[in-house]
Amino acid sequence: MRNQDIKKFINKLLKLAGITVNGNNPYDIQIKNDRFYQRVIHEPALGLGEAYMDNWWECRALDQFMSKVLCANLAEVLKKEWQITWNILKPKLLNQQSSRRAFMVGQTHYDIGNELYQGMLDKHMQYTCGYWKDATTLDQAQEAKLELVCRKLKLEPGMKVLELGCGFGGFAHYAATNYGVEVTGYTVSKEQAKFGKELCRGLPVDIRLADYRTATGEYDRVVSIGLMEHVGYKNYGTYMKLTNRLLKDDGIALVHTIGSNASCSACNSWTAKYIFPNGMLPSIAQLGKAMEKQFVMEDWHNFGEDYDKTLMAWHENFKQAWPNLKDRYNDRFYRMWEYYLLSCAGGFRSRSMQLWQIVMTKQGTSAPCCRLI
Structure with missing residues (x-):
């Protein structure tokens, strides 16, 4: 999947939550590094957090952004991604809290x-x-x-x-x-x-x-x-x-x-x-x-x-x-x-x-x- 296609997909996904990439609302995210899109599509939860830590994106009201993402249940769209599948499978095989x-x-x-x-x-x-x-x-x-x-x-x-x-x-x-x-x-x-x-x-x-x-x-x-x-x-x-x-x-x-x-x-x-x-x-x-x-x-x-x-x-x-x-x-x-x-x-x-x-x-x-x- 080309980066341009991934970018369109992520932007469209965020639109479902009422979030505009590089928009003017406090909950809109500002993308500072285009590698953000590849990182998030491959590892949604981990990639989003690590990209923020690495200053690849900003948001004036991160709490509002996350609330809107969760209310829109965007994670379900990416649920079949293989890293998520492994994260679900691993605890079933191992006692992570031994x-x-x-x-x-x-x-x-x-x-x-x-x-x-x-x-x-x-x-x-x-x-x-x-x-x-x-x-x-x-x-x-x-x-x-x-x-x-x-x-x-x-x-x-x-x-x-x-x-x-x-x-x-x-x-x-x-x-x-x-x-x-x-x-x-x-x-x-x-x-x-x-x-x-x-x-x-x-x-x-x-x-x-x-x-x-x-x-x-x-x-x-x-x-x-x-x-x-x-x-x-x-x-x-x-x-x-x-x-x-x-x-x-x-x-x-x-x-x-x-x-x-x-x-x-x-x-x-x-x-x-x-x-x-x-x-x-x-x-x-x-x-x-x-x-x-x-x-x-x-x-x-x-x-x-x-x-x-x-x-x-x-x-x-x-x-x-x-x-x-x-x-x-x-x-x-x-x-x-x-x-x-x-x-x-x-x-x-x-x-x-x-x-x-x-x-x-x-x-x-x-x-x-x-x-x-």
């Missing part, structure tokens, strides 16, 4: 510098969606999210809480400080573990650098905030069985996760390469199947639109912090991180992705309903 590979995301994403995350995140260092129902700032939204989780878990002083995937220790710190509970947290990031231990110094919090599958003991509550995206469809059942085994009979478990509208076995190829190795978004069907015979689903709360606001706040903080970060990171990293944050914001704005909080209890118990909205 214990052996568990620390890859920590090394690639979470260990790239706490200064970056301190500049981008809120005072509680929450790297998951905030709850914006009554909030006007990122700090308020993240504190509201932490409070919402604690209330759904019905925490009481003296309880033992297990946090699978504890991030920078923000939830553990908040729960221990405000609810008087003991928290044991697991993370595969050395930098997160280091930060969390310092943050929670003097509190009844034990943060461990280990894969969640190594957790042992018995707990009143089990919670994961942003872990399920790294678990993988081959391991959803393992996660639920582990949580069931670690949770007391009258306990409550909560999962806070990004969710997909459709069951899949692969991640966006650009995201997998540059942001979250081995990442995968679960669907309702996949999580429901894994929960069978393990839990009663007490509440399933979707506030995916709040992730758009959270990501846009992170992006603004990232831009403001960049002058203090640019000596450590290069311009290509800036464009990579910008593409990551804004394309994800577009994903949630288009409702292509959701944010779920799922509350579960064991079968046969009389645990109270945990709905708060």
Whole structure:
């Protein structure tokens, strides 16, 4: 296929989403290198992201561009392209989220510098969606999210809480400080573990650098905030069985996760390469199947639109912090991180992705309903 034909095809495709190449709208893209077309037609998701990183195209409102592309479902037109086929096939053959590979995301994403995350995140260092129902700032939204989780878990002083995937220790710190509970947290990031231990110094919090599958003991509550995206469809059942085994009979478990509208076995190829190795978004069907015979689903709360606001706040903080970060990171990293944050914001704005909080209890118990909205 000649480059001129590919160019016409891509331009026509974008027109379906209301996007004009080199147009005047903020969501129109400006092509700076004609090799863009060949790159995108051969590797749509990966090529589009890498071309942006290499400054081959620009867009004044990247979040709006991505939202329009996703709403128009343009990816379906290119679905038969062979690289996409391989990305779908590979996870079916391999367990991309095995214990052996568990620390890859920590090394690639979470260990790239706490200064970056301190500049981008809120005072509680929450790297998951905030709850914006009554909030006007990122700090308020993240504190509201932490409070919402604690209330759904019905925490009481003296309880033992297990946090699978504890991030920078923000939830553990908040729960221990405000609810008087003991928290044991697991993370595969050395930098997160280091930060969390310092943050929670003097509190009844034990943060461990280990894969969640190594957790042992018995707990009143089990919670994961942003872990399920790294678990993988081959391991959803393992996660639920582990949580069931670690949770007391009258306990409550909560999962806070990004969710997909459709069951899949692969991640966006650009995201997998540059942001979250081995990442995968679960669907309702996949999580429901894994929960069978393990839990009663007490509440399933979707506030995916709040992730758009959270990501846009992170992006603004990232831009403001960049002058203090640019000596450590290069311009290509800036464009990579910008593409990551804004394309994800577009994903949630288009409702292509959701944010779920799922509350579960064991079968046969009389645990109270945990709905708060």
